Amino acid sequence: MKKATLAVHAGSARERNMGGINSPILTSSAIEYLDDTEVRYPRYFNTFNQQVVAAKLCALEGAPDGLVTSSGMAAISSIMMGLLHPGEHAIIMEGMYGGTHSLVTTEFRRLGIEYSISSGEPDDIRAQIRPNTRLLFVESPTNPLLRVIDLAAVAEITHQHGIVNAIDNTFATPILQNPLSLGFDLVMHSGTKYLGGHSDLCCGALLGSEALIERIRNHALMHGGSLNAQECYLLERSLKTLDLRVRRQSENALIVAHDLLEVPGIVRVNYPGLPSHPGHDIAVRQMTGFGGMLSFELDPAIDPVRFLRALQWIPCAISLGGVETLLCQPVATSHARMELGERERLGITPQLIRVSVGIEDVGDIVEEVVTAIQEAA
């Protein structure tokens, strides 16, 4: 089946008593176990709605197994805490989501776990590998600069050294990129973004082989961080339109990116769909669309906050991936906690504006941005 069909049907379980075609929401936290093969409990990631929605995500990512978590960060910390021991070493990619960067740079030191930060280029990853390296964690495209790395090449290097590799696939979504088919071991998502898709859910997911998921689950169930039945159902409902939403957002973003290139007051546009983007050729190879996220840099003469305040109907808000277009200034939101020097080195300046392109009419989106720039200039 194609993804549009899987998004609607995979995993979903009909309601048996009344013949309802949607999965029922089973809220019990006390579940009889005498006639079951396992003990079920919401924190153990094995209740009905948790399994239904995990099965849909597994079908979309081509994963044998998966867990649905209470946030994207719960998925990331479950991978890291589940797989790494004190004295071991992990490689993470520079320019990743600020929360992931902060988790590694603050918590790892406290826990005695070593880390290196890599550009994500295959040669650099090879150079960072140590005898005690156990995990590589990357993001592609990255938040907010939309850097793209060669996933198949990176996966091959880590496998040569017996290192588990994991990727944050939030920006691409399972619709546009399936890292497991390129050799990755684990994929995670901030479900708060495209998977939820309506800016009203906080959730996450991690997917991979049965053996890896079981290893992670055994630790994650002690840390908490599973998702409750109601939210699992909302996520399942949202996923039914994932293909539709993401393809529209991706089409809109390509048009917005091209149009913004011509707008006075914008000095740079970061979008993997632009032929001028350094990762364009790799993105063409490993993605089936370029996604709904882009960022642009305002001319130094334009005050970014003045510009954001001049927007009429596009909200200036943190988060992304919803049906509505959102703009934000990463230095004030997603990357506010990143050290200033590191932010500047990466090119995340106050002039950088991130756009999560929604499903609205694309002409309206471009006009709104252009008008706000004119007012702020």
Ligand SMILES: Cc1ncc(COP(=O)(O)O)c(C=O)c1O
């Ligand atoms: C790429 C990416 N990964 C992970 C996260 C963390 O997800 P959550 O906020 O659901 O914990 C975010 C949040 O913005 C993100 O943008």
